[in-house]
Amino acid sequence: MADLKELFAKVDGQHEEMIALWKKLVNRDCGSDNKAGVDSVGQDIKEILEGLGFAVRFHEYEKAGNMLVADYGDFSKPFIVITGHMDTVFKDGQAAERPFTIRDGKAYGPGVLDMKGGITVALTALKLLKEIGYDRYAIRVILAGDEEVGHGNSNAAEDYMKEAKGAIMGFNMETGYLDNGIVVERKGCRRYRVEIDGVGAHAGNNPQDGRSAVEELAHKIIDIQALTDYEEGTTLNCGVIGGGTVANAVPEHAWCIVDVRFRTMKGLNRVDQAFKEIEKKQYVADTKTTIFPTITIAAMERTPESVALCERANELAVKAGLSPIHPKFVGGGSDSAYLVLAGVPTLCALGLRGEFNHTVREYAVVDSLFERTKLFITLLLGL
Structure with a gap:
């Protein structure tokens, strides 16, 4: 395994770049009903992932934001899935009215927690792992464009399961929780x-x-x-x-x-x-x-495999000197359900810690941007 201390130091050296990316993703109107805005975010992420060597394609939908799928590595080997969504619940104009702002260690702005922060974590972790020649597993990134409205105007749910089928592990970069719980079950x-x-x-x-x-x-x-x-x-x-x-x-x-x-x-x-x-x-x-x-x-039903994955993830986190994590059940839905339905052991809510999703009070703890990037790197190297 690569030296985690060295990688953690690289994360610490990326603070300004990570904040800049996070800000860019937040400061754009991309509510679920703004297909052009969501697709524009998808193009930005496509450019970043292609720069890392990923092959990027889209599932295109007429009435919903497109789904980004990016592959890296040899898919004759076991592969993992990293997922999330690019849309928010906020109407046009919110990005201008409430732009990305940091106050007292908390970041504010439309979608800052749900889930532009989690996307920033994933992209940064992949960048740093690419720099050390990561090839433990092939990687598939799936980012939906209409998660917040339950894919009511697209076939994204079916496309999720097709793309995830056969993966050995799944990671959803959804909103994290203040108690450091990792979600293994959702209503x-x-x-x-x-x-x-x-x-x-x-x-x-x-x-x-x-x-x-x-x-x-x-x-x-x-x-x-x-x-x-x-x-x-x-x-x-x-x-x-x-x-x-x-x-x-x-x-x-x-x-x-x-x-x-x-x-x-x-x-x-x-x-x-x-x-x-x-x-x-x-x-x-x-x-x-x-x-x-x-x-x-769909409900993300608890499975023994997902719970075991979370227990192993906690062992790795503690060994790496990071805060302990624990399995958590929550009432809010997410696309992790489709990974589980595809038979993939899945950890959800690996994104930033914060509160008040879907409201003007939504905030993310800034330090968790760096903490969760270190945790995600640890999991990708050790699980």
Whole structure:
């Protein structure tokens, strides 16, 4: 194995260059609905990886940011997968309004934590390993362009599994946690839209002729929320609702968006079946309910292989003088699920430590940029 102390010293000598790359990635609008912005980030990363000797290609999508795939090494040998995403949740204009800023050891800006920092870690680690002639495993880098919207407008989920199939290990550079946990299990997420059609009428002249879609929705929201089962690990949240037009009209249309988090497919299947019954049920006569899924992110189910990989990673980290890590379960979904579904032992959340993803308060601990680069180098050399 290469001398880790020497490599760690190289990381310490890259601080300014790493910050500059991180800043460049943050200071560009690349929300999931901004295909041009996401694809522009992909071109920047392509240029960096090609400079390191990677062969870069893209899965191109009409209505979503393209997926970058980059290969390095001899793929007749075992290969590993390094993955993440290039899109953020933020609308156009946020990069200009809230540019990359460092205050009191924390960095701020759209996507600074989720997950431009993790991409910077991966690119820097690969650069330094390339300099010492790393050839332990072939490497495949997969960066999605529409992770934040669950690949609703692309085939990226299927493409992930095809590209990852056969890998011996997977590493997702997603948001890290302040407690230094490494994720080996994540809930999946499915979004549903509930549409209810009623009968409109004047609320003063002939309210008896109306059939309120809002009233029907109110009943069904209670039914939907009641499907939550904390012991099973399945939770439902009617997070956005709408309906009606004016206060003096019986509303003929209403809708809501339901977020479902599930630990296992068994839990999701239970919800699916229950929704079919809720769809048929009528509280208000002559109303019609339609429920359909819009986004699905698979659950990253815990496997013995992923847990064992995390335990071995902790041994290597401690031996290298780095902070201990431990296996962690979280509720938020990620594309690590597709690596596990492809049969790949996977460690997720190897990116920067921080808090408040998807909000204007999102921040990353600056020192973790360098700490996690050292950890990632250690894992790639030792696992």
